[in-house]
Amino acid sequence: MNLSIFFEPLSEDAFATLNKPRTLGSYISRFVSKFPDWRAADIAILGVNETRGRHSEEAAEEAPEAAQAPARLVRRKLYGLNKGTGRCQVVDLGNLRPGITLEDTHLRLKEIVEVLISHNTIPVIIGGSHDLEYGQYMGYEHLERVVNMVTVDSSVDMTEDTDAAPNKRQLRQILMHEPNYLFSLSQIGYQSYFVEPEVMATFEKMHFEAYRVGEVHRSVQEIEPVVRVADLLTFDVSAIRHQDAPASEPANPFGLTGEEACQLCWYAGLNDNLTSLGIYEYNPALDDRELTAMTVATMIWYFVEGFYHRKNETDFNSRHFTKYAVAFAADNPDRMIFYKSRSSEKWWLEVDPMSPDKGSRIVPCSYEDYLQATKGEVPNRWIMTQARIG
Template identity: 35%
Template sequence: MNQHFLSPVKEAVLAHLVTQSFSCLGKKIRIHSKQEGFPDLENVQLAIFGVEEDRNSENNFGCGEDLQFIRNKLYQLFPGNWQTEIADLGNVPKGNSVTDTYFAVSELITYLLRKNIIPIIIGGGQDITYVNYRAYDSLEQTVNITAVDSRFDLGNLEDDLTSQSYLSKVIMQEPSNLFNYSNVGYQTYFNAQEEIELLDNLFFDSYRLGKAKELENIEPAFRNADIVSIDIGAIRQSEAPANNNASPNGFYGEEICAISRYAGISDKVTSFGIYEYNSKYDNNHQTANLIAQMIWYFIEGVNFRVKDYPFSGKENYQKFTVLMENDDPLIFYKSNKTGRWWIEINILSDNKYKRHALIPCTFKDYTEATKQIIPERWYKAMRKML
């Protein structure tokens, strides 16, 4: 990896860290500093880096700046009972062109993925989600994206790539490695009915804000994700004012922290991004504080990953077969470790979708199947594989 892609963490952040408790999180992180240079990534499991790119962020110019406020708040938190090694790689500066920044971010994420290090991306517009997705091309696998956002950000395919049109690029541009997209927390009045129908016709998952606030409904969307992308605009303005597109409605702080923990605890999630933070609207650094806590909960989740995916050993799960009147039986698995549920999708062993042979689901999906109601998750997954 070209370390010149990254600028070190600001000296002011490190000076602030000196005044903090010896047991705070910042003193456990390997930090890229001007004095110490680039950190050793041996045994590192999580790597934080910022993106100073705002040129393609719609109506939120400045969202790549002042990431030191997030770091100040994060570093002074106290870690949980964690074993995870964490590094802070600094920031990817604005390139001469947006394309230059995208190239640097993509190269960095690809490098980290190959080293089995989970990137935690802060700052920049949500268009970086598309760059994150493209970084998986070299892994030659299908990818699931879960976005926490009040808008779908579809745009038109002919539009330039922006924070509000990146999804059409993910869906349509080659190579097309997307298997599933889930939106969590969309608000209907921000999305055209045609877009809502399009997502449904593509057999993607979308959860309106009211349904998403019942958090058990959305946990499977994170257990099934490779990439989790959070737009700060999905959080209500009173909780997170640092976004020029903020809205009175959205998730509360404790809800978005629970969501971040869901993302961390998922065995499948391999990258996590929080976008559209704009410090010039941030009263008393409130949003920086919330983002720091979201990162804390993500790290907490990663520390408590239990690798309870079925087939790891029959003693670790229970198998339930539900006989359907007019169809093949549905097979469910329940983890003995966590009580989490999966539903089996019947596919050929050489199918390119074999990593999706088990779809995370809920206990409610199982109980509905026992009433002869086929779970929507199963139906959508099957349709995508045909």
Template identity: 55%
Template sequence: MNLALFFDPLADEAPAWGSTTLGAHAARFVDTFPDWRSADLALIGLNEWRGSAAGQPAASAPDAVRQRFYQLQRGTGPCRLVDLGNLRNGLTLEDTYLRLREIVAALLEHNTVPVLLGGSHDLDIGQFLAYETLDRPVSLSCVDARVDMAEEAGAHAEDTHLRRLLMHEPNFLFNFGQLGHQQYLVPTSVLAALEKLHFETLRLGEIRADVRQAEPLLRQADLVSFDLTALRWPEFPGYLPASPFGLTAEEAAQLCWYAGHNDQLTSIGLYGYRPDHDLLGLGAATAATMLWYFVEGYYHRRNETDFTSRRFIRYAVGLPGNPAKLVFYKAKRTEKWWMEVESLADSSVRRIVPCSYQDYLRAAQGDLPNRWILTQALLG
């Protein structure tokens, strides 16, 4: 597949980046399309806003973030990063979704992680649909101040896209995690629907109390969709209407680190940034730093997937009811926890899912962790 046909090259106006910066090491599409097949990560700029009520901003969101991102210092990893340029929009919004789907699917096939930047949040439709080609269940985690499941006639795609993902047929979604929503912005019927579907949610207040609670939800994800309007406006002035509440820049960067560090995750999208409202470039700097933490997290992956190896400690916890015991695994190096969930309906069906130390402590006290109950329901 000749991906170069779908992208506009970047302007050849790169400043004199220092030899230790990301800009000096990333292969950018200026004259020659980069070799994305041998890259670890591929940055894709998106300027599609037809799904947004506010319409197209005058400036290019991905280009504004790139200016800040490439000035940052290279981390500890090899930095096999390519920048494919900005995706050309389709004739219709649906065409853009399908174009994005094909490009993300091609990158996944070659084990290159797509990093999507810019555009309205509904572009995660194209990101999500790419996983249909994998022919296996996948898990999605979404960071957003709202839960975009509007049903009103005439609602814009950015307000309805999550409903479309959850109701997509054929259904290849195993699990969904919603993080960072503000309860006063979400109808109780929407949260009740997620609960009925046995999906896990983590409110903004819970993340603010302990950001580490978000790590297992992000570690379970194959793909992450991050609406940057989930950040508080004083630290991310890149959207309207402005909100004084939301994630801090540090918390958002921490979430991106968790996502990058996830061995299972194969794509991420950062959506919703509007540079027209970011007069001093603070929002661009925040988004660039979030990208940096994702890339750095990626190069700190430990490939912790073989639970039979000596890199894990296995704990069996006895329980008074059914099941009679729960099995946990703890990685010696990173101290991350996993929990084995065996289907009560069919013992041959089991899944090892990310969990927290608190889940282990709850089981040790004789109680079933809520994460076990939700996963059991999903196993059917």
């Protein structure tokens, strides 16, 4: 497939000074005059300068184009960072040409994501409004299997208000999409005063997981298993506090720190199953000192670095794992199976289905889940996963 017809090339003048030795700018092959060989790449960066999703339908028709492309400043910061310790098979495809309508852009993004992940190239999307995650999600439809999605956001974009802007209701679109191939949805970093109680009730009813920003502050390490389960991850810049990322609306004084955002992206890069990353809602018009561009660029740097430290921990019957069977009371024949990687020391949990005609699933967990089981308590992660399996 000729992907180049979907993309606008980058300006050579804008990035010519960023090819210093040992910086990412000298390693990333980018679309200037010749489209890069994305099939040979591990990661493909693409900008999506689509912001109509921030407005209601009526306002979107009148909304002017962004004064600056969101991805441009991020690229300038990213290319200037020193390369990490691993390989760097990364390409920059340029900016996706927006469709005539917002829905057209979603469908274009779907097609691009589908093609890239089919060739084992991970798309890293720099947006653009958060509703673009709907296009990112639709790119998994061809897999004909269920997928796990994780989103980092200060609010839960699942309102029933049909007059709301598209970037406030895309999760509802995902839930209602046919065919339905969403197995799990986890939300990280939400703040209760931004979320309607009815929305959280829906989350609980569907056995989805949600973690407040305070839980991330308390222990970002305990959030790692949540990220490790994801096939795709989306990140709304407004989840980061204003001090570290001021270029988003509304301003958020109590969000994640920039360091926590980078830590989550590092976990995402390490995740053997994750095949796409989208970072949305960066507004360059609000980034006077380019602080947010630097934060987003650093997040991508950590994701790339994490990717090149993946350990391919997927064969739980291999000698690289230690298996633990935790028995309950003497009169209870049930037991819980855990796996621990001898290399990374990460933990997984085997969950049996309630229905005998369905297979078990092995899901990421934490050492705390294992300790809880040794005390005779069933971890909440086990309960939630079994409820989704059925």
